[in-house]
Amino acid sequence: MSRAFADICFTDSVRAAQHRYGSRDGNRGFETAADPRAELGETEQAFVAERDGFYQASVGEIGWPYVQFRGGRPGFLKVLDPRTLAYADVRGNRQYISVGNLDADGRVALILMDYAARRRLKIWGVARIVELGAADWPTALPAEAGVERAIVIDVKAYDWNCPKHITPRFTEAQIQPRLTALQLEIERLQAENRQLRDALGADYID
Ligand SMILES: Cc1cc2nc3c(=O)[nH]c(=O)nc-3n(C[C@H](O)[C@H](O)[C@H](O)COP(=O)(O)O)c2cc1C
Structure with a gap:
């Protein structure tokens, strides 16, 4: 094996x-x-479910690799089962490079990043396009406004990379609770400062 x-x-x-x-x-x-490691385990499935974006490489007809970013709400890349991923492909700049590549060759390589936790998952698969309204449209995917098609990926392999050289980065949602706590502490200190100044009264020199 x-x-x-x-x-x-x-x-x-x-x-x-x-x-x-x-x-x-x-x-x-x-x-x-x-x-x-051809099927996504529980750890990989949970990791995929939390992502709000990933990089997808496809193969052009003349052999050039093409990498594009795909972003959406956390979990927009759905795990249909341990060997199948799917996402709703939304209307974008209408160049259709990835989609056109997939028409000719379904092979894709994905990189999924968790910058905050410095984790990186690589997934290889074969993608196929499912058009809106097709009988095999994955029910897990929203067919909402803007969605043009589904991309369904037959997972072939995965591998984790080491965290070295991944700079920790945090989303607004990740840092907001800490910023809110700091803001509250600043407000508490400002109020306390005002009280102390008032208590000093005329003796206070700025
Ligand atoms: C109106 C508009 C909406 C877009 N929405 C998304 C989006 O939801 N997710 C995303 O990854 N890129 C979005 N994009 C960015 C790119 O257009 C998208 O990556 C593009 O369709 C890539 O296709 P390609 O394979 O031809 O490079 C949007 C672009 C436009 C102009």
Whole structure:
């Protein structure tokens, strides 16, 4: 057994590079691992469910990779089952580069970031387009205004990256509770300051 991501990524030239730079032996373990990690486990499913965006790479017809960001409300990328993800693709700039790429080749690579917790999940899959109103439209997806189609991804592999070099970043929603607590503390201190100044009265020199 091997890790599914190694089956996809450890091509001849990648193996040759590992050999050239002395990491071939270290990477062989991925080719003999017991768990292929082809299905999303509970940890991965929970991670996906919390994300409000991800990067999606598709493959152009002449072989160029194309990476685009997809964003939405947390959880807009749905886990339909451990081997299937789906999201509602909304009307955007109408270049349709990702969609056009997927028409020709469904292979995608996703990167899902949790900057605050410095976690990064990579997912490989094969995507297909489901048009609005089609019989196989995933019921978990909202067919609300702006939605043009569903992208359904057959998951093939996943892997986690190490946190090194991920700069912690926080969303407004994540820092707001701390800012509110600080604001309340400032207001309390300002009120206390006013009381102390009043108590000093004429003796107070600014
Ligand atoms: C009106 C409008 C709405 C958009 N809404 C979204 C959105 O909800 N999510 C998103 O990731 N990008 C959104 N975008 C950004 C891009 O247009 C979107 O990434 C684009 O459709 C990418 O397609 P591509 O594969 O051709 O690059 C929006 C853009 C416009 C002009």
